[in-house]
Amino acid sequence: MKKNIYSFIILCTIFVLIINIFMKSQQLTSIIVFSLNLFIKNIFPSLFPMFVISNILVAINFPKFLGSVFNRIFRVVFKTSGASAFVFFMSMITGFPSSAKYVDDLIDKEIINQKEAQKILAFTFFSNPLFIVNTVGNSFLHSSRVGFIMLFSHVLGNIFSGLFFRNYGDDNYFELTNRFLFKDLCQTINNTNIFKTVFSSIKNSIEVLINIFGIVTFFLIIINMLFKNPDNYFEILIAGIIEMTTGLKYLSVSSYPQIIKIVTSAFFISFGGLSVHAQIMDILKEKKVKYLPFLLSRIIQSLSSSLLVCILAIPDTGYAILKP
Numbered sequence: 001m002k003k004n005i006y007s008f009i010i011l012c013t014i015f016v017l018i019i020n021i022f023m024k025s026q027q028l029t030s031i032i033v034f035s036l037n038l039f040i041k042n043i044f045p046s047l048f049p050m051f052v053i054s055n056i057l058v059a060i061n062f063p064k065f066l067g068s069v070f071n072r073i074f075r076v077v078f079k080t081s082g083a084s085a086f087v088f089f090m091s092m093i094t095g096f097p098s099s100a101k102y103v104d105d106l107i108d109k110e111i112i113n114q115k116e117a118q119k120i121l122a123f124t125f126f127s128n129p130l131f132i133v134n135t136v137g138n139s140f141l142h143s144s145r146v147g148f149i150m151l152f153s154h155v156l157g158n159i160f161s162g163l164f165f166r167n168y169g170d171d172n173y174f175e176l177t178n179r180f181l182f183k184d185l186c187q188t189i190n191n192t193n194i195f196k197t198v199f200s201s202i203k204n205s206i207e208v209l210i211n212i213f214g215i216v217t218f219f220l221i222i223i224n225m226l227f228k229n230p231d232n233y234f235e236i237l238i239a240g241i242i243e244m245t246t247g248l249k250y251l252s253v254s255s256y257p258q259i260i261k262i263v264t265s266a267f268f269i270s271f272g273g274l275s276v277h278a279q280i281m282d283i284l285k286e287k288k289v290k291y292l293p294f295l296l297s298r299i300i301q302s303l304s305s306s307l308l309v310c311i312l313a314i315p316d317t318g319y320a321i322l323k324p
Helices: 002-024 025-058 063-079 084-094 098-108 114-121 129-140 144-164 182-190 196-225 232-241 244-252 258-271 272-285 293-314
Strands: none
Touching: 025 063, 025 084, 025 098, 025 196, 063 084, 063 144, 084 098, 084 114, 098 114, 098 232, 098 272, 129 244, 129 258, 144 258, 144 293, 196 232, 196 272, 232 244, 232 258, 232 272, 244 258, 258 293, 272 293
């Protein structure tokens, strides 16, 4: 019975999509053009270089070297191997959904296993720092100081989520039998065909990015079907939960008090939106990563980040932040 209901919902959704395609063909075209511009101007430039670089670093076993340096810290704090430091720091620089790409590469190289990957994803879900400070802080909320506070709270929210999940599952991660020293890294580089690695990395990165573009476009179409310039908080909240950037844009032009905008923006950024969740699940579709623990970690991170922003931002601005 449940399967029949599920099938019926899917068929109805497809039917509604077909109707909207014919009735709103011009509007649909503008959405696709907007998505393409977003991909070309923002997503591709920020992710493509880092995806290629990360593939090369994985190929030369740089995560093992970094793991030898940070092994003790990450084992104590998050109960993961030191190789998780590679995902943590690279994701912090690049932004989501890069953590899934790095985790996928490490699993393929047998540097981490699938159980550890689930735990690593709990504390490596970072939005691009420039997006938080410049786009959200300066452009949307008109305050670079608030942008930095949101960035700080976003990072702490990740760490808090990692601490919450540190005892998730078991500690069955790959141990480094020997320290991977700098001389070992140099030896690996000398034995690696760099040109072949670069070309392979470019091909792999483009394939992932094309899938990301498709998912972003699909979710933008869904939002456009559900809402037309939402003007109440519930609609803005739903839009942001589905697609983060759209929710942030609607929120920035609303008439709600500044504190509401800041706290809700922090929630959107740390939750990431179902669009980003779908991108991550697509990248890791062959690795049997469970979505429910990942979703729970995002809820914990978004709630803790929002609370931290509320605590830090109000005293910092002398309560002037409460004014609309």
